Amino acid sequence: MSATDSKPDYLISPRWLVPVVPRAQVLENHLVAVSGDKITAIVNRQQADQRWPEVKRIELPEQVLMPGMINTHCHSAMTLFRGFADDLPLHGWLYDNIWPAETKWVGSDFVRDGTELAVVEMLRSGTTYFNDNYFFPDIAAAVAVKAGMRVTVGLLIIDLPTSWASGADEYFRRGIEVHQNYINEPLVRTAFAPHAPYSVTDEQLAQVRLLADEMDIPIHMHVQESPWEIEDAMEKHGIRPLARLEKLGLLSPKLMAVHMTQVSDHEIALLAERGVHVIHCPESNMKLASGFCPVHKLQEAGVNVCIATDGAASNNDLDLLGEARTAAFLAKGISEDPHALPVADAIEMITINAARALGMEHAIGSIEVGKQADFCALDFSGPESRPVHDVLSQIIYATNREQVSDVWIAGEHIMQKRQLPRMDIKDISARADQWGERLQRYRTEHRIANGKHND
Amino acid sequence: MSATDSKPDYLISPRWLVPVVPRAQVLENHLVAVSGDKITAIVNRQQADQRWPEVKRIELPEQVLMPGMINTHCHSAMTLFRGFADDLPLHGWLYDNIWPAETKWVGSDFVRDGTELAVVEMLRSGTTYFNDNYFFPDIAAAVAVKAGMRVTVGLLIIDLPTSWASGADEYFRRGIEVHQNYINEPLVRTAFAPHAPYSVTDEQLAQVRLLADEMDIPIHMHVQESPWEIEDAMEKHGIRPLARLEKLGLLSPKLMAVHMTQVSDHEIALLAERGVHVIHCPESNMKLASGFCPVHKLQEAGVNVCIATDGAASNNDLDLLGEARTAAFLAKGISEDPHALPVADAIEMITINAARALGMEHAIGSIEVGKQADFCALDFSGPESRPVHDVLSQIIYATNREQVSDVWIAGEHIMQKRQLPRMDIKDISARADQWGERLQRYRTEHRIANGKHND
Numbered sequence: 034m035s036a037t038d039s040k041p042d043y044l045i046s047p048r049w050l051v052p053v054v055p056r057a058q059v060l061e062n063h064l065v066a067v068s069g070d071k072i073t074a075i076v077n078r079q080q081a082d083q084r085w086p087e088v089k090r091i092e093l094p095e096q097v098l099m100p101g102m103i104n105t106h107c108h109s110a111m112t113l114f115r116g117f118a119d120d121l122p123l124h125g126w127l128y129d130n131i132w133p134a135e136t137k138w139v140g141s142d143f144v145r146d147g148t149e150l151a152v153v154e155m156l157r158s159g160t161t162y163f164n165d166n167y168f169f170p171d172i173a174a175a176v177a178v179k180a181g182m183r184v185t186v187g188l189l190i191i192d193l194p195t196s197w198a199s200g201a202d203e204y205f206r207r208g209i210e211v212h213q214n215y216i217n218e219p220l221v222r223t224a225f226a227p228h229a230p231y232s233v234t235d236e237q238l239a240q241v242r243l244l245a246d247e248m249d250i251p252i253h254m255h256v257q258e259s260p261w262e263i264e265d266a267m268e269k270h271g272i273r274p275l276a277r278l279e280k281l282g283l284l285s286p287k288l289m290a291v292h293m294t295q296v297s298d299h300e301i302a303l304l305a306e307r308g309v310h311v312i313h314c315p316e317s318n319m320k321l322a323s324g325f326c327p328v329h330k331l332q333e334a335g336v337n338v339c340i341a342t343d344g345a346a347s348n349n350d351l352d353l354l355g356e357a358r359t360a361a362f363l364a365k366g367i368s369e370d371p372h373a374l375p376v377a378d379a380i381e382m383i384t385i386n387a388a389r390a391l392g393m394e395h396a397i398g399s400i401e402v403g404k405q406a407d408f409c410a411l412d413f414s415g416p417e418s419r420p421v422h423d424v425l426s427q428i429i430y431a432t433n434r435e436q437v438s439d440v441w442i443a444g445e446h447i448m449q450k451r452q453l454p455r456m457d458i459k460d461i462s463a464r465a466d467q468w469g470e471r472l473q474r475y476r477t478e479h480r481i482a483n484g485k486h487n488d
Numbered sequence: 489m490s491a492t493d494s495k496p497d498y499l500i501s502p503r504w505l506v507p508v509v510p511r512a513q514v515l516e517n518h519l520v521a522v523s524g525d526k527i528t529a530i531v532n533r534q535q536a537d538q539r540w541p542e543v544k545r546i547e548l549p550e551q552v553l554m555p556g557m558i559n560t561h562c563h564s565a566m567t568l569f570r571g572f573a574d575d576l577p578l579h580g581w582l583y584d585n586i587w588p589a590e591t592k593w594v595g596s597d598f599v600r601d602g603t604e605l606a607v608v609e610m611l612r613s614g615t616t617y618f619n620d621n622y623f624f625p626d627i628a629a630a631v632a633v634k635a636g637m638r639v640t641v642g643l644l645i646i647d648l649p650t651s652w653a654s655g656a657d658e659y660f661r662r663g664i665e666v667h668q669n670y671i672n673e674p675l676v677r678t679a680f681a682p683h684a685p686y687s688v689t690d691e692q693l694a695q696v697r698l699l700a701d702e703m704d705i706p707i708h709m710h711v712q713e714s715p716w717e718i719e720d721a722m723e724k725h726g727i728r729p730l731a732r733l734e735k736l737g738l739l740s741p742k743l744m745a746v747h748m749t750q751v752s753d754h755e756i757a758l759l760a761e762r763g764v765h766v767i768h769c770p771e772s773n774m775k776l777a778s779g780f781c782p783v784h785k786l787q788e789a790g791v792n793v794c795i796a797t798d799g800a801a802s803n804n805d806l807d808l809l810g811e812a813r814t815a816a817f818l819a820k821g822i823s824e825d826p827h828a829l830p831v832a833d834a835i836e837m838i839t840i841n842a843a844r845a846l847g848m849e850h851a852i853g854s855i856e857v858g859k860q861a862d863f864c865a866l867d868f869s870g871p872e873s874r875p876v877h878d879v880l881s882q883i884i885y886a887t888n889r890e891q892v893s894d895v896w897i898a899g900e901h902i903m904q905k906r907q908l909p910r911m912d913i914k915d916i917s918a919r920a921d922q923w924g925e926r927l928q929r930y931r932t933e934h935r936i937a938n939g940k941h942n943d
Contacts (some may be wrong), residue, residue: 111579116876339754362770366777373777426571431804
């Protein structure tokens, strides 16, 4: 809590302030001062009244103000596949349903329309920054910039020809091009995104490691998501995927290892030692019956754990608050310890831990003076939020995405009382529906199996 | 699908109709005709236009109409304890936190205010019928009638003196009184609610069995909720709780056994043979680290399984749709089978299966001619519901309680576009906040432990 003397652009005055740093703090009667894209002060009401009586105040009388949430793993354009193929195991879901449909349909139009739909859903649920992983990252970056939203776009590497690139050389070339095109855009960052150990070669991984160091960007990768992946690796490489990544020098604080449902105690120690970040997607893992990420053990070993939604094709939404609630429940069930993943941790996993994983801890993830003005406000005025015995508990266990009333990114009031002036929701929804119809016709024509009604 | 010729009071015209019976059916261009409290016809648009051109139509152009949801286990008044004690094991949560606070505070005012808050939350999330289990069931019944909502109130039996009754005789006497007072009220039913095997004596259980048969009402009971309960039973009785209930003749289609996280294969077979209904509360079980109910195995054995929220004190909401989503995810994770608990099953578990457990299958739980006109409408107009590849999948995996736009109970349009004309939400919220303050002062004064911030 400190304050500069220069007059801020505006003050936000919430009922409760949850800055995340310091841990588990809940402030009342405090205001946040914003100048340009930055937080310039956090002051109590008396200080604000004395110093800045004439500065514009945004009153949030029944709201909690917290840092904007950060979704560390999603495939935003895949929102167009929401409910396209459910209740299937990962391998069948991916190889028999999603990949054939992607091969047929995914191009720059699909990615634009799908990412816009995803961005609307994420902003409306309090997410201000997403770590994306999909084809046409240039399009995703452009959509995010247009929406005023932060993104780290994944520079996809996969050992398959797709509409984005025909082979290894082109994947790297196009990825580096995207990186260079956005190097001066403050809202956009990049990460290498080799798809998964089973779909990328040793040579490609070695190249990723080299270039990630050179370009100083993180690496975003699905790792040890399902038992099938372990079996496949043992058969093809004679070692587990994590051991292969260790051999190739990829285990470092640069790596965001997504899923990690298959993980031995030895591997937990190794992840901690190497400073690898683990991205936990509990709903996707359960729905695909991939296994359970041992979050509690990872935390006890000192691993930085984040929570993410995965794509809406598997999950079937981009609701980070809901995902954090699921994670908080599941960690207790799996560890048989009701103290596991307490609410303060769950909040950190979608804010400051996520900023750390993305190499952005200096600028975002908490409400601290000098950091970027990225916030979301949660409305506790409804009967579903009464009474308020504990603000942090209420956020995680009893708040839904629809209670997000306002969002700020880099000082801009992006969502105001649920309105998104930058987005044409009607048009975005209409385009999503058209894709829905197109994909339905395709599914009917190709009689694509769906695990859903297996009775 | 059939139709009588008499003119209905009104027609509901949704975009999609999910009648639940027949299983997994999704109808488009169909209208539901209502006369008095009953469904009198389900007809297609052409039939409706021909027969009843002048009958009032309620248009739901972007909504799904489904049966009103049925919450088969909650402690509605405990909503006032939402977030009062979190992240604790069942035994400590109950004995050290909840029971002392209840002893101090629970009376008819507390139950009225808490149940009203719960009823508002349940109606706003599409629940039309709740199976309640708490002190002062007469008050809960009165609140439900005032709200126009269905309830089965539990006639609590517990081997402890409380503000509701001082001992066994009084629990039975007051319970029977409540039953008789409400015998002619169509919205209210009763069930015996012996708290749990560990808190009720053999004599009391024998009495419950006798009276439940005589009065022809079900029995609603927590059974085998946590490992502690099994250990305690082995120590005190030398047999597991379920074996004790079998000996006392309580295992029958009258019994709703709530939680059942500790259950052997032999016990699953026994539950199936005796026709016991199992009420699954996944979020409460995970949060208290009580264990996992083996839903998939129970279903395979032919046991009727329902999903319920439990009380908001443990969970921390009364959102049945959210609970069904959690159950659908968890069953897949636990059984390691992505086909487990498909969406059609999840929908049945909060509608027709619940009606069956409550002995009300003849009257509610599905949209069929002759049944009660109990519905809820889910609004799919928002971007979070686009595109619609599969209506059933969308309901379970991608719909939040806030999308419930309308509710009907016994033909009455109880919630209209999110408005509840029968309820004074402002007043109910203010009273809930007052209880919040009272309980906070009490917690501070008595330094009651809270597991939440255990760091």
